[in-house]
Amino acid sequence: MTDSRIRFNLHQVDHLRQYCQSISTRPFVARGANLTRCPSCLMAHDACFCDARVETNLPIEIVLLYHRDEIHKPTNSGRLIADLFPKQTHAFLWSRKDPESKLLDLLNEEDREIVLLFPDVEKKNTSFEVNSETSPSSTKKTTLILFDATWKQASKMFHLSKWLRNYPCFNINVEKQKAFLVRHAKHDMQFATAEVTAMALNALGYHEKASQLMQYNATFNQHCLMSRKRSGQVKANT
Template identity: 55%
Template sequence: MKTSPNKHCVDLLRELCKTESIRPFTARGSRAARCPHCLMTEFACFCHLRENQTSPVEFILLIHRDEIHKPTNSGRLIADLFPDDTQAYLWSRTEPQQTLLDHIANKQGNCTILFPNTEKAKEQKRPFRSVIPSSAKGDDKHTFIILDGTWKQASKMFHQSNWLKNIPHFEINSEAQRSFLVRHSSHEMQFATAEVTAMLLDTLGHKEHSQQLLNYYKAFNQHCLISRQRGGNAQI
C-alpha cells in the first residue's frame, strides 16, 4: 500500500487556493488521474523519492498564482526536500500576507532576494549584496526569497512589489553559472526554479545539499517525461 508523504507548505497553499478558487484548474492534462501529492499522472508518481533533508539556509517561496497548480512547477521541489526550512506564499503586488511581512521583519537584515542585479534594479537603486553575510543571530539561518515563476513573472514580482524594494538582492554571477552548467547540465543558461536554488546552494559552498536538490530535480524531469509519453490523455 502506498504511503502518502506528509504535507508541506506548498501542498497546504495549493489546497487553500483550490478552496478559494472560483473556477477549476483547466490547463492541458488537467483531466488526467494524478497523484494528489506530486501531481504526476498516477503511473508516474515519484513520491517515494521525497526524503526530508535539513537545509543550511531558509527559503521563502514567493509563488506566482499561475504556478501553484502546474505539475511542471519545480519550485515545490525545494519544499519536498527541505520542508522544515521552507515557507510558501502566493505573490501579491500590493497585498502581501501579514505573516510574510512579519517573518521578513523578524529577520532584521538576515534576508535576501535571489534575483540578478539588472540594469533596471540599478536604476531603481535597489540594495544589492555581492556577498552573503554570516547569520546575524548565531544559529539563525539566512533566509532567501525565491521568486517562483517564469522569468517574465519573476521580473514583474521583483520590480513591481514596493514591499520588496528594501530587501537586498543577490545575483549568481555568470562565471558560477557557467561552472554549474559544465558540471551538471547541457542546456543554455535558462534555469528552472529548482536549478537556480541548487546553483545558489552550490555558490554558497553547500555542495552536498545542492547535489541532493539537483538529483531530485533530474528525477522529477524524468517522471514528467514519463507522464507525457504514456498516452495522449496523460499530457502535462
C-alpha cells in the first residue's frame, strides 16, 4: 500500500486534530483504539480507503465548527469534505463566547456571503433559500458554516452561538433532495455532515461535486464497517 503521508498534504481538519491532541489533558479513546491505523484516512490499515480520495476545487467555501469531541472520532464525516476540497475547507473548534480571531476575521471579509447550514426552527433569521434553478451571489464568495457534531450537540451549539445569529440559514428542501440521496444509497434520512454538505452543493447546482462527495462518503462508510469488523477481531484475539 502506498504511504498516504507522502501522497497527501495535511488539510485544516488534520491540523485542528493535531492541535486538539496537543492540548488535551487526557487521550480520546475511540472504539478500536488498539488498531494500527492509516495516518491519513484513520481506518485500520487493511481497511484504508485513501485510493478513493481525489482532491479537487470547490466554487464555494466551507467552514466546519467542530465540537471538541467530534474532531477525534475516526468516524467523523466532516473531514471527508476537507479530503476532497482541501483548499476551500476551513476548520475551527466551536466556542460559545470566544470564537478564534482567525475565524472572526474570515467571517468579516467583505467579499464573503456567510450562510449557516442549519435549520433555524425558530425562524428568527432570514432564510437563504436556494434550489437547483437558482444561483448564489455572483459578486460574493458563498461560505457555508456547519456545526460538526451529533445532532443534539449541533442544536445546542446553534442556539448558544449568539455571535452567529445575524447570518441567514440555508433552507434545504429535503423533499426535493431525497431523490438525490436515493440515487447514491439507501437512506434513513439521518444525515451525516458530509451528506448535508452534499445536499447543499446539489441544491446550489454543483451536482458533480455533490455526487463526488456522496460517493466518497459511501466508500468511507463501507471501510468504517470493515475497520469495525477488524476491531472486533482484534478484541477477540486479545
